[in-house]
Structures are given as C-alpha cells and as structure tokens.
Amino acid sequence: MGVRSFFVDMAFPVVCAGCGDHPGRLICPSCLVNITRPRGPSCLRCGRPTQYPVEACNHCREHLKHLDGTVALGLYRDPLRELIHEFKYRGVAVLARPLGAMLAAEVAPRLASGDFLVSHVPAHPRRRRERGYDQAELLARQVSSCLGLPFAPLLQRVRHTRPQVELGLEERLGNVRDAFRPSPLCRSDAARERSVLLVDDVLTTGATLSEGAKVLKEWGTGAVIACVLARDLPDGQG
Ligand SMILES: [Zn+2]
Ligand SMILES: [Zn+2]
Numbered sequence: 412m413g414v415r416s417f418f419v420d421m422a423f424p425v426v427c428a429g430c431g432d433h434p435g436r437l438i439c440p441s442c443l444v445n446i447t448r449p450r451g452p453s454c455l456r457c458g459r460p461t462q463y464p465v466e467a468c469n470h471c472r473e474h475l476k477h478l479d480g481t482v483a484l485g486l487y488r489d490p491l492r493e494l495i496h497e498f499k500y501r502g503v504a505v506l507a508r509p510l511g512a513m514l515a516a517e518v519a520p521r522l523a524s525g526d527f528l529v530s531h532v533p534a535h536p537r538r539r540r541e542r543g544y545d546q547a548e549l550l551a552r553q554v555s556s557c558l559g560l561p562f563a564p565l566l567q568r569v570r571h572t573r574p575q576v577e578l579g580l581e582e583r584l585g586n587v588r589d590a591f592r593p594s595p596l597c598r599s600d601a602a603r604e605r606s607v608l609l610v611d612d613v614l615t616t617g618a619t620l621s622e623g624a625k626v627l628k629e630w631g632t633g634a635v636i637a638c639v640l641a642r643d644l645p646d647g648q649g
Contacts, residue, residue, distance in 0.1 A: 428497040428506055429490030438509050442490040446513075449483055449642060457617050458483050458642045474584060475617045477624035479634040482521055484514045487613055487643035495612055495640055499546050507546070510640055511553025518608065518638055519558060527636075528563040528602060529555035532611040532623050533591075535568045551610035554638065565597040565607065565632070566623050575619060583618040591623050593630045606633040615643040 427433040429442030453460050454468035458481035461468055471478070485491045498506040531551035539545045548564070555562035570590045575583050596602065609623055614637055624635035 428503055429494045437506065438494065442494070445489075446485040446491045447488045448485055455480055457481050457637075458614065459644070471617075474580070475621040477621045477628055477635065478617060478637050479624075480521075481614060481617070481620075481637040481639070481642070482514075482518050483614065483642035484510070484517050484640050485642075487615075487641040491641050499542075499612055502543070504544050504546070504549060507549035507553050511550045512557050514550065514610075514638060514640060515554045515557035518554065518636075522558075524606070525560070527558075527560050527606045527608050528565070528632075529558070529560050529608045529610065529638075530563050530565040530627070532609060532619055533564070533566055533568045535571045537571060547611050550612065550640070551608075554608065554610055560608070563596055563602060563607075565594050565602055565627055565630075566591045567594050575615065580616050580618070583616050587619045587622040590619070591626045593626055597627065597630050597632075602627070603631045604633050607635045608638045609635050610638045612639065613641045613643050614639040 425434055427436045427439035427442055429438055433439035449458060449460070451460055452462065452464040454465050454471055456467040456471040456478055457475055459468055459470065487495075494506060494510065497503040498510060529551050531545070531547040533539075533548065534542070534545045552562050568590060569592050572586050572590050575586065578586055607627055609620055609627070611620055614620055617637065620637045620639075624637075627635055
C-alpha cells in the first residue's frame with residue numbers, strides 16, 4: 412500500500428467502521444439501527460438507568476453537583492463502542508460528521524430554548540498532537556453546525572490526567588480535579604449566564620464532565636448539559 416492510499420484509507424475507511432463489513436460505507440445501515448438507545452426510566456442528570464425517572468440519583472447528588480442534565484446517543488456497547496474506538500484511537504476523524512449529526516438529532520428535541528453555546532471537554536494539547544485532532548472538539552463543531560448554535564471553546568486542559576478508564580470512582584474524581592481552566596472566551600462576557608451543551612465522547616462516572624461544568628459555572632455560565640455519544644455503565648447496570 413502506497414503512502415497516499417494509506418492516508419486515504421485512514422480518512423475514509425473502505426468498510427463500515429462499526430462492523431468491518433459493507434464496503435464503501437462509513438457506517439452501514441445495520442450498525443445504525445443496532446446502536447443501543449437508552450431505554451426506560453433514568454436519572455435526568457446523569458443518564459443512569461433507574462427504577463423510576465428521577466431528577467438526580469444518589470450518585471449525582473453526591474458527585475455530579477455541577478451537571479444539569481445528560482443526553483446520550485446510545486449506550487457504550489457495540490457497534491457504537493467500536494465506532495467510538497475507530498473515531499478516537501484509530502484516526503477516523505471523518506466519523507465526527509455522522510456521529511455528531513446523530514447526537515445533534517438526539518439533543519434537538521430536548522432544548523427548551525435556542526440560547527445554548529456548544530462547547531467541549533478538551534483533550535490535553537499533547538494528546539491532541541499525538542492524534543492530530545481533538546475528537547470532542549470535532550463532535551462539538553458538528554453538533555453546533557447541525558443545531559445552528561454557536562461553537563464556543565470555553566475550557567482549556569491544563570493538566571495531563573491519567574486515562575479515566577484505569578481508575579475507580581474516587582480516583583477519577585481526584586484525577587480530574589483542577590484539570591481545566593477557563594479559556595479567554597469563557598472569561599469574557601460572551602458566556603455569562605448562557606446555557607452550555609458540553610460535548611464529550613463517553614460519560615462513565617461523569618467526573619470529567621462535572622469538573623468541566625464546575626469551571627464553567629465558576630465563571631458565570633448558566634446550566635450545563637452533558638452531551639455525549641455514549642453512556643457507559645461502569646457497574647454493569649442496564
Ligand atoms: Zn456496520
Ligand atoms: Zn444520576
């Protein structure tokens with residue numbers, strides 16, 4: 412394989428990124444319909460399945476004080492898990508378009524007003540350099556353009572944190588503490604009292620998103636809604 416075709420294949424996989432089949436499709440129809448949608452009652456703040464719909468579950472009340480809601484496209488299971496993996500770790504940046512558009516469609520009916528800014532949980536600059544892009548930023552830009560809402564990078568990552576996936580809940584909360592600072596835009600008046608859709612790829616415990624929301628609110632934003640491709644359930648619920 413020549414260098415050029417290698418890079419073309421990286422950008423446009425010749426098979427579906429979800430199942431590795433269906434030549435010529437980025438996401439095939441069967442992977443699209445097989446994304447596991449969150450179903451049944453859940454916690455409105457963190458998206459965790461519950462017996463009855465609740466505004467905030469015990470976990471949220473204790474640990475996710477700064478989030479006001481969560482919207483997830485699906486649960487963190489294949490094929491969505493595989494799509495996110497290709498998008499995040501295997502350089503298939505072009506997946507931001509269909510994934511971002513589906514996420515926007517999920518969010519749209521739940522927006523009470525059109526007064527939202529779309530922001531993202533930024534990767535550390537070093538990680539961004541390694542990957543060549545920041546996957547949460549690409550998603551946020553797509554969501555913003557689909558919904559006709561302004562894209563506003565409000566956070567900067569200042570600390571290189573260990574991957575959350577290696578850690579338990581208490582460690583996760585400590586790991587992301589002080590990981591973000593407000594961007595110059597956040598410190599300006601532009602974001603004051605504006606509601607924010609805070610985009611990331613996966614929400615597991617919500618520690619990272621909540622820490623980001625904390626910084627935004629300290630600098631005067633209104634409600635912060637987490638907006639993610641997948642809701643992971645660390646304790647095997649659902
Ligand atoms: Zn497929
Ligand atoms: Zn909750």
